[in-house]
Amino acid sequence: MAEKSFQYQASIDFHTHLPLSPIVSFTPEIAKLPDINDFLKALNDAHVTEAVLLCGPKKEAMRDENENLARRVHSLQRRFKLMAWLNPKYDSAADLQDLVKENDFHGLKLHPVFDKYKLSDPIVKPLIEKAIKLEVPIMIHSGWGPEGSVQDIGKLAEEYPDGTFVCCHMKEEYGLNERFSHIEMAAHNTNVYLESSYIPHPRRLAEAVEILGAERILFGSDYPWGAQNIAWEKTKVTAAQISYDDKKKILAENAKELLKL
Numbered sequence: 001m002a003e004k005s006f007q008y009q010a011s012i013d014f015h016t017h018l019p020l021s022p023i024v025s026f027t028p029e030i031a032k033l034p035d036i037n038d039f040l041k042a043l044n045d046a047h048v049t050e051a052v053l054l055c056g057p058k059k060e061a062m063r064d065e066n067e068n069l070a071r072r073v074h075s076l077q078r079r080f081k082l083m084a085w086l087n088p089k090y091d092s093a094a095d096l097q098d099l100v101k102e103n104d105f106h107g108l109k110l111h112p113v114f115d116k117y118k119l120s121d122p123i124v125k126p127l128i129e130k131a132i133k134l135e136v137p138i139m140i141h142s143g144w145g146p147e148g149s150v151q152d153i154g155k156l157a158e159e160y161p162d163g164t165f166v167c168c169h170m171k172e173e174y175g176l177n178e179r180f181s182h183i184e185m186a187a188h189n190t191n192v193y194l195e196s197s198y199i200p201h202p203r204r205l206a207e208a209v210e211i212l213g214a215e216r217i218l219f220g221s222d223y224p225w226g227a228q229n230i231a232w233e234k235t236k237v238t239a240a241q242i243s244y245d246d247k248k249k250i251l252a253e254n255a256k257e258l259l260k261l
């Protein structure tokens with residue numbers, strides 16, 4: 001396949017949201033609830049055949065929101081792999097177990113910045129330990145505040161070597177050695193995948209591949225907040241100076257393996 005046709009390669013977007021409840025704390029521009037048809041169009045325009053799908057934020061127990069999302073996309077389930085966004089302040093390990101076992105959820109998502117807790121807080125442990133027991137990946141938001149510290153994700157991954165972690169967003173941020181901190185953290189923790197949304201430039205992705213290899217990098221858009229135009233976020237992968245095989249891994253193969261598809 002020619003290099004330029006890569007934009008048309010069927011892909012898996014590892015990070016999308018379909019919020020169903022109003023989001024009061026976001027700016028009006030990004031608080032708007034996306035219409036499911038707009039969402040499907042954005043996926044189709046980007047040649048995204050499957051997507052990891054999460055609910056929207058809620059400042060309270062989140063189990064219901066996850067169940068509502070599962071009902072909302074029930075007829076489209078082949079296209080979406082649901083992950084349970086849970087808040088350790090309100091949601092229990094039993095909630096995660098039910099969502100995975102009864103509702104076909106494929107993993108856990110934690111957002112310590114929006115839900116305001118530190119990853120080092122012991123309240124996080126039951127959810128992490130349950131996810132490991134269920135053998136599902138743990139997605140964690142990074143960036144935008146001290147609770148989103150990339151180093152804290154690294155510490156958690158070190159504490160739980162049997163867990164499989166996905167560090168969401170490759171937002172520009174530097175570590176102590178002035179190296180891109182996401183790459184530095186993942187280099188030290190081989191049980192961490194990096195999800196690509198917010199990566200500032202295709203060059204940064206090529207740097208990550210050079211240091212880590214392509215096997216632990218996943219294409220993600222964080223629709224609708226990262227990019228309402230998913231194709232634009234995908235371009236940062238397709239435009240990177242990396243091999244054909246590496247692009248295939250990042251755009252679909254790694255996700256398939258991780259989600260056991």
Ligand SMILES: [Zn+2]
Pocket residue numbers: 015017054141168222
């Ligand atoms: Zn997210």
